[in-house]
Amino acid sequence: MRFLCDHMLGTLAKWLRFLGNDVVYPGPIEDDELKATVEREARVLLTRDRELSGRVAGSVYVASDDLNEQLVQVVRAFRLPANLAMTRCSVCNAPLREVPKADAQGKVPEGVFERQREFWRCDTCGRMYWQGSHWANMSARMQTILSKSSLNEPPRDSISKA
């Protein structure tokens, strides 16, 4: 899915990227500019601003300021796959590219290089990725969030029809 997170939702933007989504996070810009970007790039606006959400068709008003609740809301509303994917840079949203292990030498901590077999690189910002303990912790957290949230609660009808 293609999203635009408003400037209140930076952490959510990173998590949605880790779930394989294309998420732009422009920081504080004027509402009109936000609306124009959403329309031009065919994105879904995720916003903490109820009034703005009412003005942008297909947008989602994110009610909670709790990350877990935000993730549940968005994953359910769009039936997103809840598995982490090594496809997008969490920092700049550029696509990741799997690189041969030899290419990671000297670019990641030595212990990581020894333990990991697979590496990915963001060609835009140069950041390296691997599925280390942080990855495992995020996966576990995602599963916990979703299992807790699945208790007989229907998906919230939260997509603005404006």
Ligand SMILES: [Zn+2]
């Ligand atoms: Zn990057």
